[in-house]
Amino acid sequence: MMPSVEHAYADRMAGMSTVLRISRNPALTTITEDVARPLDARPGAGWLACFAAALTALSIGIGCVAYEISTGIGVWGLNKTVGWAFDITNFVFWIGIGHAGTLISAILLLLRQQWRTSINRSAEAMTIFAVMCAAIFPLIHMGRPWLAFFVLPYPNSRGPLWVNFRSPLLWDVFAINTYLTISLLFWYIGMIPDFATLRDRAIGGIKKRIYGLLSMGWNGSHRTWSRYETLTTILAGLATPLVISVHSIVSMDFATSVLPGWHTTLFPPYFVAGAVYSGFGMVMTLLILTRRLMHLEAYITHRHLDAMAKVMLFTGSIVAFSYATEFFSAWFSVNPYEQAAIFGRAVGPYAWAFWTMVVCNVLVPQVLWSHRVRAAVPALFVISVLVNVGMWFERFVIIVTSLHQSYLPSSWVMYRPTMIEIGTLIGSFGLFFTCFLLFIRLLPMIAMWEIKASADSVGAGGEQHA
Amino acid sequence: MPREFLVATFADQDALLEAVTTIRAHGFRIYDVYAPFFVEGLDEAMGLRRCRLGFVTAVAAILGLASTMAFQFYAAVFDWPLNVGGKPDNSTLAFVPIAFEMTILCGGVATAAAFLLRTGLFPGAAARLAGPRVTNDTFAIALRWRSSVFDTSEARDLLLASGAIEVRQMTVDL
Numbered sequence: 001m002m003p004s005v006e007h008a009y010a011d012r013m014a015g016m017s018t019v020l021r022i023s024r025n026p027a028l029t030t031i032t033e034d035v036a037r038p039l040d041a042r043p044g045a046g047w048l049a050c051f052a053a054a055l056t057a058l059s060i061g062i063g064c065v066a067y068e069i070s071t072g073i074g075v076w077g078l079n080k081t082v083g084w085a086f087d088i089t090n091f092v093f094w095i096g097i098g099h100a101g102t103l104i105s106a107i108l109l110l111l112r113q114q115w116r117t118s119i120n121r122s123a124e125a126m127t128i129f130a131v132m133c134a135a136i137f138p139l140i141h142m143g144r145p146w147l148a149f150f151v152l153p154y155p156n157s158r159g160p161l162w163v164n165f166r167s168p169l170l171w172d173v174f175a176i177n178t179y180l181t182i183s184l185l186f187w188y189i190g191m192i193p194d195f196a197t198l199r200d201r202a203i204g205g206i207k208k209r210i211y212g213l214l215s216m217g218w219n220g221s222h223r224t225w226s227r228y229e230t231l232t233t234i235l236a237g238l239a240t241p242l243v244i245s246v247h248s249i250v251s252m253d254f255a256t257s258v259l260p261g262w263h264t265t266l267f268p269p270y271f272v273a274g275a276v277y278s279g280f281g282m283v284m285t286l287l288i289l290t291r292r293l294m295h296l297e298a299y300i301t302h303r304h305l306d307a308m309a310k311v312m313l314f315t316g317s318i319v320a321f322s323y324a325t326e327f328f329s330a331w332f333s334v335n336p337y338e339q340a341a342i343f344g345r346a347v348g349p350y351a352w353a354f355w356t357m358v359v360c361n362v363l364v365p366q367v368l369w370s371h372r373v374r375a376a377v378p379a380l381f382v383i384s385v386l387v388n389v390g391m392w393f394e395r396f397v398i399i400v401t402s403l404h405q406s407y408l409p410s411s412w413v414m415y416r417p418t419m420i421e422i423g424t425l426i427g428s429f430g431l432f433f434t435c436f437l438l439f440i441r442l443l444p445m446i447a448m449w450e451i452k453a454s455a456d457s458v459g460a461g462g463e464q465h466a
Numbered sequence: 467m468p469r470e471f472l473v474a475t476f477a478d479q480d481a482l483l484e485a486v487t488t489i490r491a492h493g494f495r496i497y498d499v500y501a502p503f504f505v506e507g508l509d510e511a512m513g514l515r516r517c518r519l520g521f522v523t524a525v526a527a528i529l530g531l532a533s534t535m536a537f538q539f540y541a542a543v544f545d546w547p548l549n550v551g552g553k554p555d556n557s558t559l560a561f562v563p564i565a566f567e568m569t570i571l572c573g574g575v576a577t578a579a580a581f582l583l584r585t586g587l588f589p590g591a592a593a594r595l596a597g598p599r600v601t602n603d604t605f606a607i608a609l610r611w612r613s614s615v616f617d618t619s620e621a622r623d624l625l626l627a628s629g630a631i632e633v634r635q636m637t638v639d640l
Contacts, residue, residue, distance in 0.1 A: 028602065192587070216589055220596075
């Protein structure tokens with residue numbers, strides 16, 4: 001590994017005589033240092049404040065979940081026909097958040113969109129944390145989460161009595177697990193070259209050892225790079241249909257039932273568009289915060305925010321069109337049950353939730369048509385948060401309005417979440433932000449090697465990375 | 467096992483590409499090239515064979531698809547047929563989503579595993595570096611050095627002429 005003694009000596013002598021010779025590419029050095037600096041520095045006050053808030057939220061969640069598991073799911077407000085309520089609302093919300101990460105990392109990779117390079121790593125991380133948050137909800141909804149392995153088709157002592165392969169809930173199990181596995185794989189493999197950079201940059205000690213372990217002996221060999229490029233393209237090609245299938249399958253949890261308001265063929269594309277929409281909202285929120293916290297304005301530029309705002313406007317328009325289509329279908333079907341369910345959303349007891357959703361998802365994003373708004377970071381931040389609020393309410397409206405008044409008027413009820421349910425939702429946000437904040441402190445949150453590949457070799461920093 | 471190499475370092479990818487092309491045109495064989503990122507066009511310049519990872523993906527994906535379909539059919543039709551809402555035992559269409567997910571899962575995991583096996587990457591593997599900065603901001607070309615095989619001074623001249631910053635003879639494990 002090391003040059004032999006006489007060569008090392010000769011090298012040192014050569015180095016002394018050629019002080020003026022630049023032996024490296026300064027543009028690339030700058031990128032490495034810009035990305036690695038936050039990992040070396042002590043956390044700033046902003047980061048510590050966010051982390052404390054996230055940990056507090058997480059503790060609330062842990063407390064609520066512990067209470068729920070030790071007491072039973074009766075502590076939720078769903079001891080009535082609205083059995084899915086908050087729990088599955090949160091599940092669908094979090095799964096949806098994840099979709100933007102895969103869209104950015106896989107679909108934009110296949111489309112050769114260079115601007116994705118400085119945001120893809122954090123978007124992928126967001127996907128993984130969001131899927132983790134999502135997975136918690138069906139798990140705790142089981143009531144006895146230690147029996148969660150019952151959903152897997154393993155040879156058991158009950159027959160073996162196999163799981164019901166015809167059920168969309170089981171499709172969900174496979175979809176979510178595949179999605180989590182492939183996303184983790186994609187994320188980790190994407191980080192290997194950057195771990196190697198950090199390993200070779202570290203002076204020594206525990207950091208070098210950990211990065212050394214994580215980088216798996218990566219040495220920048222082009223024979224490896226060549227296969228690596230093929231591997232990432234293949235994984236992106238696999239992840240693209242996967243991400244569409246995941247939210248389509250989630251939508252089938254609803255669409256394959258016979259409940260008015262759920263039983264519609266519109267659901268798969270409608271859910272996928274909504275997922276990408278809310279996901280981009282979350283990426284926007286996170287990146288606006290992160291570029292401030294970690295001083296990465298030179299890498300996450302206005303051009304990125306502008307592009308993401310356009311994607312939000314586009315997917316938001318699909319979502320708005322889907323809302324309109326639901327109403328049109330209900331009216332055109334002349335089906336009194338369907339009409340009662342759909343029109344009831346706008347004028348019934350949950351109209352406040354419906355109109356919150358319409359304002360946040362349909363009306364507010366219309367200001368993104370303006371170039372001035374897309375250039376204003378505070379405005380984008382507010383809009384992205386509102387989009388997330390709106391998309392959460394969309395799932396709430398779909399689930400609760402259809403369940404609280406079904407075919408049987410004698411079982412019509414009003415649903416109201418308990419404090420435990422609200423605490424669990426807060427806890428999921430706590431988990432998400434705790435993971436994300438740790439991620440931006442401990443791992444290279446910008447894909448150095450991708451930025452280097454797309455950077456102009458003349459200089460580093462500034463808009464040219466976009 | 468340390469061996470003798472002639473290692474030329476470069477500061478930018480254009481010089482690297484030019485050097486690779488020149489040195490191969492003069493009949494030298496390139497051991498490997500080291501870069502902090504995937505250099506576009508280097509595959510062709512080095513004359514690398516097309517990567518065959520795609521075959522692994524295809525085989526694993528097809529196996530995943532076929533075995534999942536077969537298993538669902540076996541479980542739902544032969545081993546324990548259950549009447550679920552009067553649906554036929556062999557509800558092939560309902561088996562598609564899980565089979566699709568398993569196709570993707572098998573294809574992805576197998577491709578990643580094949581990549582790691584083929585490139586010799588594993589947790590704890592020693593990094594065999596051609597230079598301290600090749601994963602950061604420099605590029606390097608390594609030629610296996612054997613005095614009997616090639617004219618060192620010619621190689622050195624060619625490399626320097628195409629923009630190498632320095633050319634060293636090193637005994638390293640690459």
